[in-house]
Amino acid sequence: MRRGFRQIMDLLEDTGDLVRIKREVDPKFEMSAIMKKLEAENKAFIFENIKNADMPAVGGLFTSMSRIGLIFNENSSEEFTLDDAGQKVIAAIENPTPTTEVDTGPIKDIVLTGDQVDLRKLPVPTFFELDTGPFITAAVGIFRKPEGHLNVGFYRVLIVDRNHVLINASGLSDLRKSYDWYRENDKKMSIAMVLGAPPWLLMAAASKSPDDVSELEVAGSIAGSSLQMVRCEHSDLLVPADAEMVIETVVDLHEMVSNTMGEFGAQYGTELAPLSEVTAITKRQDAMFYTLMAGRAKEHNNLGYLTIYGLAKSIEDKIKESIPFVKQVTIHFDTRIGPLMHVVISIAKESDDQPEQVIREAFNTNIGFFDLSWMAKRVIIVDEDVDTTNMDDVEWATWTRIGRAEKIHLFPDFVTWEIDRSALPDKTSVRVGIDATKDMDYVDDLVKPIIPGIDDIDLKDYLD
Numbered sequence: 001m002r003r004g005f006r007q008i009m010d011l012l013e014d015t016g017d018l019v020r021i022k023r024e025v026d027p028k029f030e031m032s033a034i035m036k037k038l039e040a041e042n043k044a045f046i047f048e049n050i051k052n053a054d055m056p057a058v059g060g061l062f063t064s065m066s067r068i069g070l071i072f073n074e075n076s077s078e079e080f081t082l083d084d085a086g087q088k089v090i091a092a093i094e095n096p097t098p099t100t101e102v103d104t105g106p107i108k109d110i111v112l113t114g115d116q117v118d119l120r121k122l123p124v125p126t127f128f129e130l131d132t133g134p135f136i137t138a139a140v141g142i143f144r145k146p147e148g149h150l151n152v153g154f155y156r157v158l159i160v161d162r163n164h165v166l167i168n169a170s171g172l173s174d175l176r177k178s179y180d181w182y183r184e185n186d187k188k189m190s191i192a193m194v195l196g197a198p199p200w201l202l203m204a205a206a207s208k209s210p211d212d213v214s215e216l217e218v219a220g221s222i223a224g225s226s227l228q229m230v231r232c233e234h235s236d237l238l239v240p241a242d243a244e245m246v247i248e249t250v251v252d253l254h255e256m257v258s259n260t261m262g263e264f265g266a267q268y269g270t271e272l273a274p275l276s277e278v279t280a281i282t283k284r285q286d287a288m289f290y291t292l293m294a295g296r297a298k299e300h301n302n303l304g305y306l307t308i309y310g311l312a313k314s315i316e317d318k319i320k321e322s323i324p325f326v327k328q329v330t331i332h333f334d335t336r337i338g339p340l341m342h343v344v345i346s347i348a349k350e351s352d353d354q355p356e357q358v359i360r361e362a363f364n365t366n367i368g369f370f371d372l373s374w375m376a377k378r379v380i381i382v383d384e385d386v387d388t389t390n391m392d393d394v395e396w397a398t399w400t401r402i403g404r405a406e407k408i409h410l411f412p413d414f415v416t417w418e419i420d421r422s423a424l425p426d427k428t429s430v431r432v433g434i435d436a437t438k439d440m441d442y443v444d445d446l447v448k449p450i451i452p453g454i455d456d457i458d459l460k461d462y463l464d
Contacts, residue, residue: 002223005196005244005262005290008061008070009044014206018044018060026051027134032127035293039063042298046288053123057289058430059138062202063298066452071199086309088222089207105241107230109414117163117278119247124159126292128262134159135261137300138293139193139247140205141167142216142237145174147183149208151213152205152239154303156294157193158259158273165249166259166273167191171418172307179274189249195424196244196290198223206306230291244290245283249276258423264304265339266296267421296335308333310339315372319345319364322463323358330388337391340377340432341420344388347381349437355381360411360432373431374413379433397436401446409433 003011012018025031025047044060048098062068067186069080082409105398124134136157145151151174158166169175182189197205200222204215216238220227229238232248239246256272261267292300312331319329326350327394332342345358358381364375380394387393402408411431417424423429438446 002200003071008199009058011101012044012061018046021045021047022049022464024049024051027123028126029127032293034285039293039298040459047123050123051095052121054121055123055287057123057291059291059293060299062302068302082305082309085203085306086283089218089306090310092218092221094211095221096217097226099144099216099220099229099238101238102228102230102241103406105283107239107241107243107246107262107282110283113233113279114397119159119165119278120162121290125291126389130268131261132158132259136193137294138199138290139192139195140197140201141175141191142239143175143178143189143191145178145396147158149212150214150216152201154205156261158343160275163278165276165278166257167276168258168271168273179253179297189251190237190373191196191249192232192237192239193247193249194239195438196439197240197287198242201240202305204407206303208307208310209317212313233282247278248280249278251276262295264300264335265419266452267334269419269421301335305333311367315365315367318367319362323361325350325354326358327384333363336378340417341375343376344382344394346383346384346386346388352440355435355437363411363431375417376435378432380436382436383438398434401436401438405464406436
């Protein structure tokens with residue numbers, strides 16, 4: 001069983017986890033303020049009356065991994081984890097399901113072109129006080145890569161005016177590379193922005209697929225059946241037949257425009273993006289606008305974690321392969337500690353020189369088209385008695401096992417990912433290595449208190 005976009009909304013409403021906001025709400029700041037408050041209560045929402053908008057807005061559907069589990073499970077289960085979601089995506093990437101093209105679907109109920117197109121009527125929030133304007137945050141963009149494959153990803157989209165948008169692409173994205181290729185080869189480029197896409201497509205779009213595998217085919221495998229697709233009005237792009245809305249655009253790659261938005265790392269990010277003209281909007285008869293709270297937000301970040309899940313597993317394997325005395329590697333990608341990765345490595349330590357060796361080798365680990373230092377802010381080395389998956393345990397080790405200043409290593413000259421907004425003008429920023437292991441001379445003085453047999457105790461055996 002797989003639940004679609006509307007089925008998940010219905011289930012959340014049945015369980016009291018979906019809130020209907022009937023009072024008129026201003027999309028500038030008021031809407032995002034309410035979204036943030038509802039997120040703290042773990043509530044999904046429908047705004048039924050948004051100022052100057054002609055449709056409702058929904059969101060908050062996937063504010064926890066258990067909510068993502070609703071796609072697959074009868075009831076919400078706290079046991080559904082990032083690993084569960086990530087493994088489903090990886091299995092789908094290894095066995096993609098080709099899409100099926102159909103003549104029509106609900107997405108073609110209404111077709112708007114020419115003067116009928118007016119993006120200002122959409123319930124798009126302006127989230128933060130210094131944002132350039134209203135941003136679409138939950139659309140997945142579909143475009144053709146230079147080799148012809150359809151590619152899908154999440155991109156922030158600024159509403160410029162009635163029929164123009166800016167579609168931003170990060171340095172990690174295939175869209176950024178495609179922008180460069182289409183510009184250099186002077187080719188026409190179209191992008192279809194899909195709102196209210198099937199949940200399995202959201203999962204696939206958030207992940208990173210190999211160049212020769214389309215996320216649309218990955219989504220089909222997650223769903224357990226081929227995705228039904230319809231052709232766009234003004235391009236050869238294919239979009240999901242049962243989505244809520246599609247915004248078709250043509251990109252002007254020679255007109256780059258600056259725009260600023262509050263990002264997932266709780267910082268403002270200014271980027272350049274090409275101006276795109278909207279040529280058509282197609283939608284369901286009763287379409288709903290899907291939106292994600294921007295910035296450091298639960299639903300945004302839960303989908304974002306899938307972006308680096310496969311990459312994190314690859315990093316862990318590479319570090320273990322290259323350094324034989326490494327025992328455990330965990331990648332922490334949590335916006336509570338910034339927008340970059342924090343890498344925790346436990347070792348079977350035999351000398352006080354080993355932690356620095358591991359730190360240097362870890363930062364210089366090649367993970368494809370860049371070294372780990374590009375997107376990892378900190379590498380922490382711990383002993384085997386520390387749980388690398390538990391940041392509380394890691395922080396305990398950091399501040400109880402460092403006595404010498406030499407155990408903190410600073411690297412000032414690493415080129416960094418653009419999401420690292422603390423970077424200097426030359427695009428470098430500091431990286432930190434921490435040796436949080438016990439010094440060999442004090443091993444017996446820094447023993448962690450352990451209760452023998454605690455892992456074998458199940459409280460259910462002792463409680464009525």
